[in-house]
Amino acid sequence: MASEIPIIDAHIHLWPKSEIPTIAWCTPENPLAKQQSVHEYKAASASSPPKGFIFIESDRKNDLDAGAKDGSGWEGPLMEVSWLKRIIIGQLKPDEGHSSEDASLCAAYIPWAPLPSGPLAMEKYIERVKEDAGESWPKVRGFRYLLQDKPNGTMLQDDFIESLKLLGRKGLVFELGVDQHRRGRGQLEEVVEMIDRAHDGVPEDEKVVFIVNHMCKPDLEVYNTRTSTSFIAWRTAMFTLSKSNHTYMKLSGGFSEMPDSLKQRSPEEIFEALMPWLTIIVAAFSAERIMFASDWPVCTVGVGDGAWTKWKKIVERLCSMASFDDEQTRMIWSGTALKAYGIES
Template sequence: MPPTILDSHIHLWPSTATSSQDHAWMTPGLFLARRHGVHDYAAATAAAPVQPAGFVYVETDRYLPSASLSLDAGAGDEEVEEKLSAWARAPLEELAFLRRVVEGDVQEGDGASEGDGEQMKGLVIWAPFHVQERVFGTYLRVARERLGEKAWARVVGFRYLLQGRTADEVKSIIGNEWFVSNVKLACEKGERRLAFDVGVDAHRDGIEALEAVAALIEGVEEGVNFVLNHLCKPDLSTPTWPFFPRWQACIGRLSSHPNVYMKLSGALNEFAPSATPSSVETVLDTLRPYLDYVLQSFGAHRVLFGSDWPVCNVGGPKGEVGNWGFWVEVVERYWEEKELSEKDIEWVWAKSAAAAYGIKELR
């Protein structure tokens, strides 16, 4: 049975944030377009033989009315804040939701009770790294105000999703004049070092998108921890994915930097719906080349367990009650197969996430 588990990747949203005006990806009838709160996560993990000691919350790609914020060159500070707050309405409402959970001042529909916020060991919140530095600085201040000091103290990183965009779009976004400087501003220059969670889809958006991310990370000094999500989303439905050698090359390139970490998460969603394996053995048959290379490249001390709950319920074979525990079993079976030491196993389940995010207390 696994030791202490720190689930490094889960998503939550209240019942008030289940429309396409809250999350553009929540189309009518979508399985995920209903409340997923701490109570729901607890119900899912309770069915497994072991429960997590806590989790890291990761932002949920909230709705934006446009790709970026349009401002006149002469806009004053008040106008910048007013327009920013309107443009980022949904992401800022996400912060208000997190504040309620952390502070225990929950509302009906939040799916949480007083005290549940103690399970939130870290918060990875949305950040518009692509906007002008002046606007980005305003966002950081407004975000801190919306979260309040107790929840702001739980912020361990930021994410701006690069998946769902073409490789050319990814190159354009991360290559603009503000992106790298904003990453450094958010993650290096505060009172504590924070992480940048990297969400990139090497399968659907092209391996070139992952190669562009590798170049981005190499262009940032080691003052930032980069946490790669979901094995960078290779195509797991095809045993001989033609871009596997280029995926390996990128992973090897990224792992050479000691400030880069990899999450074992999201794999259940990378199989085609008609090809989703139904057993631990069949999942491992596909995953083994990827897991072997990740372990070889990063080592156990830079590999993080994450469930990607509740998104893992979309592609997993065991449904809402069983998928969280199923993924735990997959990961546990793999470590047994590799005969990792007890200390290394402790790192994968919890200590690597604590190190990547600067989390001091697991209980």
């Protein structure tokens, strides 16, 4: 990769040790149940320091019903917004793992939002985020409601669809996290229908942008992709999703979906194993709608401290094997993220 091409890491999570109890999935025995802040991230990515990163909400505890009524169920997600604000404005609290010189690293952040509660609750919530974010509000470029573990049909409810349309009208993206590996073909089919409904009858400039996380989490343990129904369903979904120019794809999350034995192999060997999936992503979305993302620190589980650098080498090899020119390569490493999130470079 040309050294002059800046890196925007389009998917990381951060939290201070003091707020771990507010994270829904982070039990004390979880290997990530320790401080994961800017200083730790900078150490992990020191081999090729990114110009910036995009923070994605970390699934803080919340109560949708209470939040829709009086906002009392939103404390955890709003606490996360305040935490990002402290990083961005260089406001220091003891032992939170960032300093004033780190303020410019956060290129954008994507908080949680209660999309199932409908557009009225969303309007109220967005105003709360704007208030709590203060001067960091311009860096809020969209919202996420993690769908990978939610009941079937959640994303197809009328309130959810209307919330997506609201984001589109406000010029905010929707961060899409689903899991084909564990949820199967049905979740991908729901995604296709959700996007169609969210865009149906909407003016082009008001259609919500979907930024797809982790290649939809395909099953990277498949041995024979030519006969695997799982792979075929995933491949079909990728080409279908790519038909909308309002969808973008993150090259991320691979370590979490591959067998443990593969995680420990060299970047070159991992790349060869992932070729069937990576080829489809490139063919479907092209460099102009693909972005590099590490999924740090989740990427370290089962891989170790060198995970960030290992994933970067895999993406570098993809750029080389795909014979991307300088402009296409720049899009992968930073340009697509800047475009998709509407970030001024």
